[in-house]
Amino acid sequence: MERRKRGRGCRGRRGMIKGLKGKCGMEFSGYGLEGDLDRVPLSLTNFLSNSNVIILGIEIQENACKLKREYGVDCLCKKVDLRDLVKAWFPLSYKKRPGLKAMAYEIAGFSMRTRKWSIKPNWESRFLSVELVEYASVDVFTCYVIAQRLLHL
Template identity: 35%
Template sequence: MNQSIVAHQVQDHRYRNYDVYFYGDSILIIVTADPEIVTHWITDVEFDVSFRDVVGLDIEWRPNYGQTQNPVATLQLCVGHSCLIFRLLHCHSPIPQSLVTFLDTYTFAGVEIEVDVEKLERDHGLIVSYSVDLNEAFGLVYQIRKNAGLKELCSVVLLKEMVKPAHITRSRWDYRFLNEEQVEYACIDAFVCFEIEKRLNTSGYGCNWL
């Protein structure tokens, strides 16, 4: 099995910690709805000397049925082997200014990221100022137009297979507490976005064109 999750024993009720393992990579995850914990995560990222100003981004929400358009429930951000899962719907304090500034300052990578960016602004007033769509970056490197999902890009660029079961993809992301399958899924999506961008950047597309 190429992916797994291990929960930490944490005494602080404001967050939960996990390690997710994906093809030998270990990713430390913080799951929280607390603005102060979000700020701590951002501060740690910005003080990391290896931070390249690029962040993997993904979002999840309760599946839409009929005309219902459910709001973004979780925001996943990943830098290196550190991932934040911010449970936006359960944040009962104002969204921290640290996150607003973070989203306005750095470059965020994802598949069809313009959809996620628009939904974050519409649902929560969060503005992502700089973004890169991984399909466009792939086209610049390989000179091939591609309209692929994250799973296919992961297979082509990283040579790794993602597991994306439908019962998790379309699960209740708006629940107060995410289960371990949801945490693992959400983390790996953001981590793979970060890793694909890093690989494509190394191959020469460069994020300076954004």
């Protein structure tokens, strides 16, 4: 990801695995998207088309549908929703849709700060602020830790 001076924002790409905000896996926003902003790089398309790849996230199927709808990218990789995985391990504890913060505390044993936004964050923006990228990175790492604990990776 291209780094910019603090306050100027980081290059982002709207809709890319909406990467971010609570989604797990790799953060692809801004990855190799410098010129043509309306196409997905071949390397990313190949990665998502690999049936040996497993992508874990929250609402990951919805994000895959969005990639197909907006960019024509078929996600042939295996998709595992973190909420479904947690419900399978703890069926009585999580009858509803558990949030990432609750799962992080119960499963990984650490608490996450809840971010109070002064304005609604725009995850669809062409440029993501450093603050949004940092927030998303924490969510991605949290998902990884939860999956690691559940799957004993």
